[in-house]
Amino acid sequence: MRALSDPVRLRLVAVLADGEYHPCRPEEFDAGVHKSTLSHHFRVLRESGVTMTRLDGRNHHVRLRTEDLAERFPGLLAAVTHDLMAPAEAG
Numbered sequence: 001m002r003a004l005s006d007p008v009r010l011r012l013v014a015v016l017a018d019g020e021y022h023p024c025r026p027e028e029f030d031a032g033v034h035k036s037t038l039s040h041h042f043r044v045l046r047e048s049g050v051t052m053t054r055l056d057g058r059n060h061h062v063r064l065r066t067e068d069l070a071e072r073f074p075g076l077l078a079a080v081t082h083d084l085m086a087p088a089e090a091g
Contacts, residue, residue: 001073003048004080008033009041013050013064017081021054021061 004010011031015022022028024042026035033041042062045051049068054061069077 001048001050001076003044003050004076006041006044008037009045010080012041012045013077014081016051016062016064017077019064019066021063024053024060024062 004013008031012029015029024038026033026038029038031038031041042051042053042060046053046062049065049072051062052065054063064077066077
């Protein structure tokens with residue numbers, strides 16, 4: 001899945017793995033990229049069906065489509081988030 005091939009998008013997925021809606025702000029994700037770049041990565045994830053976005057006035061909130069992903073790609077999120085968390089646990 002091309003949408004998960006980028007380290008920044010993997011970082012976003014790791015933060016979103018809790019299944020909650022998160023505001024689309026750079027400080028929320030600590031991805032080290034500009035807001036416009038972050039918007040691009042959110043668009044790629046949304047268009048590929050990985051995330052869904054909720055509008056609240058002018059604010060956007062995003063969350064993973066965990067149920068849809070689990071149905072289409074069983075075990076994918078667990079594998080991706082495990083790989084992201086493993087280096088932190090080892091250190």
